[in-house]
Amino acid sequence: MNQTTQSTKTFAVIGTGVIGNGWIARFLANGHDVVAFDPAEGAEEKTRRAVELAWPSLEEIGLAEGATIDRLRFVPTIEEAVAQADLIQENVPEREELKKSVLASIDQHSKPNAIIGSSTSGIMPSTLQEGLLHPERLVVAHPFNPVYILPLVELVGGKATSQETINAAKEVYAAIQMKPLVIRKEIEGHLADRLMEALWREALHMVNDGVATTEEVDAAIIYGAGLRWAQMGPFLTFHLAGGEQGMRHMLQQFGPALKQPWTKLVAPELTDELKERVIEGCESHAGDASIAELESKRNEFLVRVLDLVEDYWPETKSIAKRGE
Amino acid sequence: MNQTTQSTKTFAVIGTGVIGNGWIARFLANGHDVVAFDPAEGAEEKTRRAVELAWPSLEEIGLAEGATIDRLRFVPTIEEAVAQADLIQENVPEREELKKSVLASIDQHSKPNAIIGSSTSGIMPSTLQEGLLHPERLVVAHPFNPVYILPLVELVGGKATSQETINAAKEVYAAIQMKPLVIRKEIEGHLADRLMEALWREALHMVNDGVATTEEVDAAIIYGAGLRWAQMGPFLTFHLAGGEQGMRHMLQQFGPALKQPWTKLVAPELTDELKERVIEGCESHAGDASIAELESKRNEFLVRVLDLVEDYWPETKSIAKRGE
Known part of the structure; x- marks a missing residue:
């Protein structure tokens, strides 16, 4: 355990499908408070089940001090979800108009210096940040499924994104055991x-x-x-x-x-x-295998492959496992 | 060790670049006699060095009974190389006319029921078998680098290839710990x-x-x-x-x-x-790492990943490791 330099942060997750739930599991396992919002019927229950399924893999990777599923809180509005957040992760469906309207609402109700990370897999950040009050703090932060195991996160800045945001985003995602890869030019589909x-x-x-x-x-x-x-x-x-x-x-x-x-x-x-x-x-x-059975098999495999990658590529130390 | 059903065969390797040498190492590790031919200056010496570099990985995967580097023999002509072979693996440079002329010579001097496998990565088998005396025994058998570790071999039959050849090739490559994948239609670049x-x-x-x-x-x-x-x-x-x-x-x-x-x-x-x-x-x-150092790191990694794949995908048993 090597958590002395990392302070506890509040992460907001907007949209709790497969990707949003993956982020929640990763944030919780890294010892952070998570506030989540999703308007769908039964969203909270689904998320809690997803996090429970992910937890054994996260335990094997190594939990941060104080990490617990109990630090997840669902709230009924975007406003409430983002009010106190240091990082807001947006994961609503991949429709430009929907994403822009949700991001406008996040932008309006969050602390002006909070980072907004969008999980979009294809839309360019310059498009997403059009019309925001504080467009400079929006960055595409595109993860890969399963988000709680795979380390890659692509960071893509738009025309209005500040270098400070890119730097801060690199730091915050690296601190939750990820491999942030800053993409040099925004293009559809990123890299x-x-x-x-x-x-x-x-x-x-x-x-x-x-x-x-x-x-x-x-x-x-x-x-x-x-x-x-x-x-x-x-x-x-x-x-x-x-x-x-x-x-x-x-x-x-x-x-x-x-x-x-x-x-x-x-x-x-x-x-x-x-x-x-x-x-x-x-x-x-x-x-005959259910998706859940396949997922659990995949997760065990990925955790062990990450160990191997770490053994054979020393520059990956600190990404895959904590506290070693 | 589980070699009771496998008989010793003679494999000929024509063309000893990176791919040809990979085949030689795999054939030897599986306990077979290998006869090799390559007209290039110093070919034998290069091959012996390549096989020695591959050997530790092959030992870790598990050698067949009686497997030894000493069962490799270089000969000065194609005729001599193929005369007694049960399987002839062709790995000359990827130029259609060169391959066709070498294959014609192999065809002419080998036992008519020997299988001829071409390592071509792009040329269609119907093209390669044009004009052969026994075109029905030619099959594309396309491996992946490093050939002595990666299990995939694509088997592609041409218009004249017999079903018996495909069946026999599946058997012979599976017996040397490979995963033969029969491609349903020949196309450029296979699959x-x-x-x-x-x-x-x-x-x-x-x-x-x-x-x-x-x-x-x-x-x-x-x-x-x-x-x-x-x-x-x-x-x-x-x-x-x-x-x-x-x-x-x-x-x-x-x-x-x-x-x-x-x-x-x-x-x-x-x-x-x-x-x-x-x-x-x-x-x-x-x-600063030399190609050889990177290769050795890669090989160790691949051997361990193959173990993992085997643990998590039971249908791969018998491909990666022998004698378990």
């Missing part, structure tokens, strides 16, 4: 989702064209590139595949392949038939 | 490389556009999707991200994003400037 989306579109084509089932596509990732990508990204992977000359040799050898029609380039039409093929593929792959 | 190529092209765009450095792109993969992809492919990952409704909900929610310009669609021009940016990014990321 990680663009990379995933490219692979995802090609995967849909492969299923659409009958080249592979969803399960076969998954196997083509897991048993090859996936095992490498847990430790190294595409660039360093290719650097190693090039022999002693590294990337220099790789680009000579495989550069010409960029000219070949090796990807479909445009996303396939999401027809009903393709939808069914994808859905049935996943359901049959999952077999 | 896994298409998925990787889509991500790779987008990654190059991100670097080209100044959105991220190569190291940042790598971080955007490793700390998020990469950790998941070691265990689950893109489809099952999204199935879990959809909550209780799984993929059905995901496609409703994120299907519309397929219409958004979230990928660049066409590969960027590989200008000298982009090349340098990519190369320097990798070299600076690797720091």
Whole structure:
């Protein structure tokens, strides 16, 4: 336990779907107070169940001093949720007008120096901060599911975001055991989702064209590139595949392949038939296991992979585990 | 050790670059005799050094009974290399005419019922088998670097490939601790490389556009999707991200994003400037570590990740480790 330098903060979470609940679990496990708001029927009950399901993984990763589920409080209005918050995390559905109206309300009722982090996976921060009273403190802080285990959070500033906000956001997310990655230019889909989306579109084509089932596509990732990508990204992977000359040799050898029609380039039409093929593929792959069972298996695995990443990439120390 | 049902076979390896040497190490570790041919100056010495570097990982995975580096023999001609082989693995450079001429020579001098596996990463088997005497026994068997650790091998039959060959190839590669994935239709780049190529092209765009450095792109993969992809492919990952409704909900929610310009669609021009940016990014990321040091770190990591995958995905038993 190494919490002497970290002060307790109040985090507000607006919108408690899968992502909002993931943030709540992470904030609580790091010893903070969390105030949550979601207008949906039964939202609080769902959140408490989600946090309880996440808790064993968080215990294994290591809880901060004083961390407890009891420090979560649901309130009936946005105003009340954000009034005392140091960081407000927005996770409402991915519709521009809805997000802008919720952010305006957050902006109006929070302390002017509170950071507002939006979990948007695609909308640019310059768009989200239009019309805010204090646009300089809005930053996209885009996490990855499961938010309470995966360390990546993309930080993207818009035209009006201040450097102080970016710096403060880096610090606050790093303090809750995350890997903040500041993206240099705002673009739709930020960085990680663009990379995933490219692979995802090609995967849909492969299923659409009958080249592979969803399960076969998954196997083509897991048993090859996936095992490498847990430790190294595409660039360093290719650097190693090039022999002693590294990337220099790789680009000579495989550069010409960029000219070949090796990807479909445009996303396939999401027809009903393709939808069914994808859905049935996943359901049959999952077999008798419930989503909850699969999630728990995934969580155990990820916690252990994080340990490995930490062992083999020393610069990740302090991200995955606390108190070591 | 559970080798009672596996008979010793003779494997020929034609072309001993990074991939050919990876095959040699895997074949030897599985207790087979290997005969190798490569016309390059100093090829044998390089291969022996590569196999020695791979051996500690192979020992940790578990050697087959009687497995030893001493069962590798270099010969001065293709004819001699393939004469007694049960499986011939072709790994010459990725140029169609060169591959076809080498394959014709392999075809001519080998036992007619020997399987010929080509490691080509992009060329279709129907093209490679044109003009062979026994085209029915040619199959693309495309592995992933490091071949002696990663279990995936894509098996792709061409128009003339017999079902017997596909079945026999599945058996022989599975017997050397691999995960053979039969691809349903031949296309350029097969399956896994298409998925990787889509991500790779987008990654190059991100670097080209100044959105991220190569190291940042790598971080955007490793700390998020990469950790998941070691265990689950893109489809099952999204199935879990959809909550209780799984993929059905995901496609409703994120299907519309397929219409958004979230990928660049066409590969960027590989200008000298982009090349340098990519190369320097990798070299600076690797720091003082030599490629060999990085490889050894990667290998240790992969061996341990394979253990985890095996623990959490029972259907992978027998792929990663032998004798358990």
